[in-house]
Amino acid sequence: MSGMRHEFRVTVGPVGFRIGSDWAGPLDAMRRLYSGYPAPGIPDFTVRLAAQRPWRRFIRPSVMIGGDFMLPDAAPMALAHGLLAAEMGMNLQMALGQRRHLLLHASAVERDGRALLMTGLSGAGKSTLSALLGERGWRFMGDEFALLDPESGLVHPFPRMVSLKNEAIGQFGGVVDPARLGPVMTGTPKGTIRHLRPPDDAIARMAEPAVPALLLFPRFGHDPAVREIGEAEIFVRLTQASTNYVALGETGFTALTRLIETVPCRALDYADTDTAVDMVETLWGELA
């Protein structure tokens, strides 16, 4: 049986992936950034990075993202962005295929076994904030997906590489070990992107879930403010932030309403990240 030319396997939190590629490059980059992560024997999801046509492996190489779950009409990406393509392929499997957990498009950090969840629109700063908190005494759980177990109500980590975008990249340049940073990718569909490997303790403890204790909706670019939000509004926002809420049916509804009824929630506006970190610490002290 024909395989793919190159293969890499990685377990992130409770989910195992295998990524097959027509090129070595993207997987070499993944191997470096994901060194020390476990590898699944039977992966939950398969991702394929394949040339659009056989000759496109060499001439103007472009990467088609495929896998167990695919979007029709997905546009190919430049091979220089192959690492990003692999990450997008993994995210796609999670977004379309994940059924074991209610998947929230949220970042998460943990302290004393209790989790802070942050969700919001793209550009709200949830990813950057979680990565910063991960460098400042919190356990980083994930910058993109929080996995809510419908049975236990616990949140499982999904500590994939942090995807730093545009201005956020500069905030980590002098702060973290350069070996933790991936290549700078310019001109991607999301602007400039650079991946950051999570702290070692985040990787070592990726199988440890936490009790959700505070839910924040951060919003970057506004005067500092904290507001309460009604439960119905939170519910609607979270259904929009979940890619598999509908697919889980009643299970998803029960898990989500339980989260909202038990976890305090605030909207948090901020203009700079240092202020935001202080505000988060204050809210955590008051509410969690």
Place this chain on the structure above:
Amino acid sequence: MTGARLLTRALADPASVAALDADDWTTLLTMARAEQLIGSLAHRLDGIAMRDAAAAILGDARLSMDHARRQALWEAEMARRALADVDVPVVLLKGTAYVAAGLSAGIGRSIGDLDILVPRDALGVVEEALIERGGWEWVKEDDYDDAYYRDHMHELPPLIHKERDRMIDVHHTILPLTAKPTPDAAALLADSEPLESGLRVLSAPDMICHAACHLFADGDLAGGLRNLWDIDRLLRDFGDAPGFWDRLGECADRHQLSRAVARALRLAERLYGTPVDGDVAGRGRAGDALYIRRLLARDGWGRETRKGLRGAFYIRSHWLRMPPVMLGRHLWTKWRKN
């Protein structure tokens, strides 16, 4: 083991998975997903000892398909309500029919669109009721496609529900009007059987005839292993009923589908060990091996293989649907539009 044999063997003989190692499992699960058979496989392997990771993936698939089943039945109920005042028989087809009738073919099956069959002279009122009262609307406004469907196809252009985002295909027969065989649509309706809800399903032999049409005439045999699995399960449900095989032979003959049904039976027997009646299945033909190769054309990464053979089947499927001059004109128009 070549192509998707691993998958067909696991479905036909669940105990065979005891010998699989981790890589075999990865291949099996990937292929099952790609062929839309993961839910069927999950139910088939229920209670069989296996590695935890495989059990977890199949557990997810079971939940997923349970949800698909509930949604499919709900769509059928919505259609029933929208059509309650229209005094015509409404026959459920394919996956929704299997789950509504409680047939083995429905267990763990993925179900996409809702397919219904109604009398051709009632198409107008059915269409109107679905749009006016049911909340469905046209998927796309394209004059060529719209006219093509209405003039030559066996169904209306697809409708999608405004709120639930689910499609309904309204059929008036089971093959395009341009295809050579002309199934007896009136007989399909007349022989259909009522469910408790008032909706109907095709008679047992007609279900097999339709599944065979679906297998050969829709596209390039895409989803073929799933369609053939349907046929296997249906035949195991129906095969022991007195007189079933005689009636199947008669129905296939009446719908001009004897060759398609015979070949479907032979392929099911080859791939899934389906018990079939030799008189209806007929003797194996040289082409059968090509069909088997095409049906199994899948690799361990879930990719389609044998591009040339797939291409040949694609052209053949169109050949079955329309005469050559029309085919040329149709492909030319579609090519120019794209």
